[in-house]
Amino acid sequence: MNRQYNFNPGPAALPLEVLEQGRDSFVEYGGQGMSILEMSHRSKPVETMVEETERLLLELIGLQGAGYRVLFMSGGASAQFALLAMNFLSGGKAGRYVLSGSFSEKAYEEALAVGAAEVLASGKASGWARLPNVDAALGNLTERDTAYVHLTTNNTIEGSQFKALPDTGDIPLIADMTSDILSRRLDWTKLAMFYAGAQKNLGPAGVTAVVAREDLLTEANAKLPTIFRYGTYAKNNSLYNTPPVHAIYMMKLMLEWTAAQGGVAAMEARSAEKASLLYDAIDASGGFYRGIVEQPDRSAMNATWRLPDEALEKAFVQEARSAGFAGLAGHRSVGGIRASIYNGVEVEACRALAGFMNDFRSRWG
Numbered sequence: 001m002n003r004q005y006n007f008n009p010g011p012a013a014l015p016l017e018v019l020e021q022g023r024d025s026f027v028e029y030g031g032q033g034m035s036i037l038e039m040s041h042r043s044k045p046v047e048t049m050v051e052e053t054e055r056l057l058l059e060l061i062g063l064q065g066a067g068y069r070v071l072f073m074s075g076g077a078s079a080q081f082a083l084l085a086m087n088f089l090s091g092g093k094a095g096r097y098v099l100s101g102s103f104s105e106k107a108y109e110e111a112l113a114v115g116a117a118e119v120l121a122s123g124k125a126s127g128w129a130r131l132p133n134v135d136a137a138l139g140n141l142t143e144r145d146t147a148y149v150h151l152t153t154n155n156t157i158e159g160s161q162f163k164a165l166p167d168t169g170d171i172p173l174i175a176d177m178t179s180d181i182l183s184r185r186l187d188w189t190k191l192a193m194f195y196a197g198a199q200k201n202l203g204p205a206g207v208t209a210v211v212a213r214e215d216l217l218t219e220a221n222a223k224l225p226t227i228f229r230y231g232t233y234a235k236n237n238s239l240y241n242t243p244p245v246h247a248i249y250m251m252k253l254m255l256e257w258t259a260a261q262g263g264v265a266a267m268e269a270r271s272a273e274k275a276s277l278l279y280d281a282i283d284a285s286g287g288f289y290r291g292i293v294e295q296p297d298r299s300a301m302n303a304t305w306r307l308p309d310e311a312l313e314k315a316f317v318q319e320a321r322s323a324g325f326a327g328l329a330g331h332r333s334v335g336g337i338r339a340s341i342y343n344g345v346e347v348e349a350c351r352a353l354a355g356f357m358n359d360f361r362s363r364w365g
């Protein structure tokens with residue numbers, strides 16, 4: 001097979017080793033005489049696999065034994081937008097939302113459909129070119145009037161990323177980390193809960209990892225239908241109903257691969273190298289390529305940029321596609337070019353793309 005340089009925004013590139021391992025165990029799993037797709041979710045091998053996946057994720061982020069649980073849920077990160085509000089918006093407190101891009105707006109809108117939600121800070125006036133100042137906005141919030149603060153750590157569509165987590169003190173901080181989980185070291189203990197649809201850094205689509213402090217789970221709204229309560233998933237080790245077993249298994253393989261590369265610290269170094277290859281090509285282009293997000297807020301996961309006009313952007317995407325680079329068209333709401341360089345994308349892919357960018361500019365610039 002002639003594998004493409006895959007810059008898809010999600011579902012996205014997975015390491016070839018992970019795909020091959022998944023293939024090799026697809027028909028028969030662990031000497032059981034059947035595929036993992038055919039096994040009961042209550043069988044010992046599946047139960048063990050789910051437990052190991054939870055442990056691996058907590059180990060990678062250094063939260064093993066720190067009072068956090070991992071829940072494996074369905075409905076993508078989008079379902080979490082609604083569920084977290086349903087579980088935690090009560091008692092007259094508001095959820096406070098940091099708006100930094102379109103996914104954060106969606107999270108906010110879902111909360112509005114559930115209860116009291118307020119905008120804490122917004123970068124919308126800059127056309128999402130800059131991140132809002134969260135620390136300044138936190139000033140007069142108290143735990144008495146705020147159920148949680150919600151933050152999107154990486155803005156997948158626009159291409160911006162918070163470099164550090166804000167300090168919310170007693171107020172639970174909840175983060176959508178779908179597009180940058182496991183890509184860098186962070187003070188994870190600042191987070192009461194974070195979640196990520198798997199299809200960017202964690203594996204295939206179909207499962208969402210929710211990592212939450214145990215005390216938060218027990219405080220969650222008990223009046224919800226059972227299936228919507230986080231507590232149900234915690235109590236039943238994500239096996240209350242049939243979970244997406246195969247997607248969790250693929251996540252396990254991806255987590256093992258991440259650990260074998262050197263874990264989160266290695267992913268951080270790799271991400272920095274990949275991102276600078278692309279941003280250097282942008283910044284050295286004499287204005288032919290222009291970053292969409294201002295420099296200090298640029299994402300190490302989704303690089304976005306424009307060319308002098310839309311016709312050139314079209315030509316860039318088309319030529320790139322013929323040269324073996326997939327997934328580079330910007331999101332329809334932003335336009336331009338977007339290269340998504342998640343953990344599964346190799347440094348070599350970014351080096352090749354930077355080379356293509358220089359070549360394209362020398363011909364069209």
Ligand SMILES: *Cc1c(COP(=O)(O)O)cnc(C)c1O
Pocket residue numbers: 010075076077078079103152154155156176177178179197198200
């Ligand atoms: C991709 C993405 C989502 C949407 O995820 P689904 O699994 O499709 O619901 C939400 N938030 C962020 C930050 C994303 O990157």
